[in-house]
Structures are given as C-alpha cells and as structure tokens.
Amino acid sequence: MANQGVSNERKKELAQMDPFQVGSTKFVQWASAHKKLLMISAGALVGVVVVFSAIMFSFKQSEIKASELAANAYEKYEEQYSQDQDAQKGYDAVKDDFQTLFDEYPNTSAGRMALIDFGKICFDAKVYDQAFDLYSQALSTVGNKAGVKNFLLCTMGTICELKNELEQGKSYYLRVEKGASNLLKDDARFALALIYEKLNDTDAGHQMYKKIAESPGSSIYKAIAQARIHK
Structure with missing residues (x-):
C-alpha cells in the first residue's frame, strides 16, 4: 500500500504549539525584555534570605548563650547555698550574674525563665521587693x-x-x-x-x-x- 501523505490540516495541527509551549515562549520573551528587573528582583530575594538566615542564627546563638549563663548562675547558687544553707549569701553570690543575663538576653526563653528562678532566690533571701518585680515581669510573658x-x-x-x-x-x-x-x-x-x-x-x-x-x-x-x- 502506498504511503499516504500528511494532510494539510494535520500539518497545521503539528505546527501549532501546545499551551505550555506558548506560555514558555511568552515568558522567555518577557524575561528578555525585563532582564534588568529580574536581576534586581533575584538579588533582593537573595538578600532577604541572607538577612533572615543571619537573624535566625543570631537568635539561636542568643538562646544558647542565655541558657549557659542561667545554668552557670544557678549552679553557683546551689554551690554557695549548700555550704551553710544561707539564702542571703546565695543571693549575693549570683545577683550580678542574673542581672547580666537580664540586661543582655532579655528576650530569650532562658532569660524569661530566669525571671522566675531568680525571683525564687530573691524570695528565699527575703529580698521581697526585687522578687515581686521579677515575678511581675514574668507574669507579663x-x-x-x-x-x-x-x-x-x-x-x-x-x-x-x-x-x-x-x-x-x-x-x-x-x-x-x-x-x-x-x-x-x-x-x-x-x-x-x-x-x-x-x-x-x-x-x-x-x-x-x-x-x-x-x-x-x-x-x-x-x-x-x-x-x-x-x-
């Protein structure tokens, strides 16, 4: 049987591009015309990602450092208090350490928890005004x-x-x-x-x-x- 030729209608169909091809072609054309804008947008996106990553890294480092300061301060209190069960001496030994934590890392989870921990230390040492202030701050968080x-x-x-x-x-x-x-x-x-x-x-x-x-x-x-x- 002789090969049948491809009809003119079929040739037209084959010549037509599908919707994906049409969309791709239009995007390439638009991108070529707006190359500078695309480069600026891509650079801005990269900048946002870099800044966000830096912020998250800083938060993580702050949490780690705050946790270390809190743990060290409380360990120092336990060591002092275990010597003679004197809450006032324990308070005196760590009050500056906790204040450093509050001054430098006030917005960390460890810093907020330390408000309660140090509040208890103040309460046991009968430093009631400071204990009340710390508990009041903790209450707001x-x-x-x-x-x-x-x-x-x-x-x-x-x-x-x-x-x-x-x-x-x-x-x-x-x-x-x-x-x-x-x-x-x-x-x-x-x-x-x-x-x-x-x-x-x-x-x-x-x-x-x-x-x-x-x-x-x-x-x-x-x-x-x-x-x-x-x-």
Whole structure:
C-alpha cells in the first residue's frame, strides 16, 4: 500500500504549539525584555534570605548563650547555698550574674525563665521587693499558661501579705479565685479567707471556706475549711 501523505490540516495541527509551549515562549520573551528587573528582583530575594538566615542564627546563638549563663548562675547558687544553707549569701553570690543575663538576653526563653528562678532566690533571701518585680515581669510573658500564671499571682499575693499590704495581696488572690483554671484555686481561696479574717470581714471569709469545702476533689485545706464553717 502506498504511503499516504500528511494532510494539510494535520500539518497545521503539528505546527501549532501546545499551551505550555506558548506560555514558555511568552515568558522567555518577557524575561528578555525585563532582564534588568529580574536581576534586581533575584538579588533582593537573595538578600532577604541572607538577612533572615543571619537573624535566625543570631537568635539561636542568643538562646544558647542565655541558657549557659542561667545554668552557670544557678549552679553557683546551689554551690554557695549548700555550704551553710544561707539564702542571703546565695543571693549575693549570683545577683550580678542574673542581672547580666537580664540586661543582655532579655528576650530569650532562658532569660524569661530566669525571671522566675531568680525571683525564687530573691524570695528565699527575703529580698521581697526585687522578687515581686521579677515575678511581675514574668507574669507579663507567660500568656495563657494557667499553671505558671496562677503560681506567680499567688506568690505575688504572698509577698504582699509579708509586707502587710493586705488589700493588694487580696487583688492577686482574687484573680486566681475568679479565673477559669482550678489550678491553685483552693490555695488562693484559703489565703483570701485568712485575709478577710484579718480585715474583720467574717462573711467574706466564711464564703471562701465554704467554696473550699464544696470544691470537688481532695484539698489540703478542705478539713480546715469544714471545721471553720461549723465552729
């Protein structure tokens, strides 16, 4: 059988480019016409990537350094405190180390955690004003972490009590008592009950004891609260 020639219609179809080829051709033409713009854009993109990489590297290095400073400071405190169980001497030994950490790496995770760690050291050494300030700073960084938040609020309330600032202390305990989380809620209620008794607000104190007695689960304050209600 003789070979059939390719029809004119088929030749036209073969001559036509598919959509991908058309798009590629148009891009090449556009790129040739805008070569300078493309080079500038590519250079800018490379610059952004380099800057971003440098920033991330700097953050990582800062976290590492902050963690080292915090660990070394706390180790120094433990060594000093273990000698004679003197919290004041331990505080004196590390206060400058922690201050360096706060000054140089305030925005690191290690630096924020050190606010709580050094706050405890200050509290044990009875440096209450500094402890309160550190806990207050830490409170502004914890967000919605209820466990840490309630711990800080209760501790700040305790410091206020130790300084005989009962109304201010009450305000911190109330934030825990009225909060959505049950973590440390009975602790706050018991502290509030005692404050109300000191302020001669018997009814408010009775309400706090009642809430403790009726709260679900076990509580170290429940037996005391029940006894106060029925006395």
